[in-house]
Amino acid sequence: MTVVLEVEGLAKTFHMHHLGQQLHPFADVSFTLDRGEFLLLRGPNGVGKSTLLRTIYRSYLPEAGRVTFHSRHGAVDLARAADVDVTLLRRDEIGFVTQFLNARPRVAAEEIVAEPLRRIGRPADEALDEARRWLGEFGVKRDLWRAYPTTFSGGEQQKVNLARALILPQRLLLLDEPTASLDAGARAALVRRLADLKSHGVAMIGVFHHPGDVEHLIDRTIDLKPKELADVAV
């Protein structure tokens, strides 16, 4: 097996200065993730699942611990890497999939979806063809492909977001409730795509409110347990 990610002793603290308190969503999380492995993160609301995903993605810095990502170019500790290196890894090695689209004004759906392919140097027309294929796959109506997603419904925006996030096979995918408000057809398309990516070696960590959809993909589960709010002055 090829290790893709090693998380060691990871801890996160939020400093809530206005309350004079600290919140410790998780402490001492350790696991490794191999190529093609699917890890489910489970636990009650507010336990820290999204925070853990965001800390691995380096949207948050951890209080302690290491997040060693084995990229194509060697091992890098995401907790300490330079911002510029994290940005490069996010281009084609580490993906973060949520239910929310960051829709930009006057950018067509098909352009938004094609962008990740363009960024890695695919010819524009090829990238656009591929984008249209994925929009169709996720059930976005053809007459919306050239429209601006700022006006789309929540579910339509989510479909555009998924097509964009999954068009390019990454080494590691972080999935934060990607099925939240999808209809049955789009949920099935998403699960098919995840199965295909997994069979091609993409490692995944996912949070799903209805994990039944992806049950057959899950290799391992981590249960996060609620912690007490530490009443410590900051």
Ligand SMILES: Nc1ncnc2c1ncn2[C@@H]1O[C@H](COP(=O)(O)OP(=O)(O)OP(=O)(O)O)[C@@H](O)[C@H]1O
């Ligand atoms: N930026 C932040 N600053 C302060 N506290 C935060 C911040 N982000 C999250 N929290 C707190 O950390 C805790 C964990 O939040 P998180 O969103 O990770 O939970 P979750 O397990 O993903 O929850 P859910 O299942 O409801 O989506 C919550 O109590 C939340 O209020």
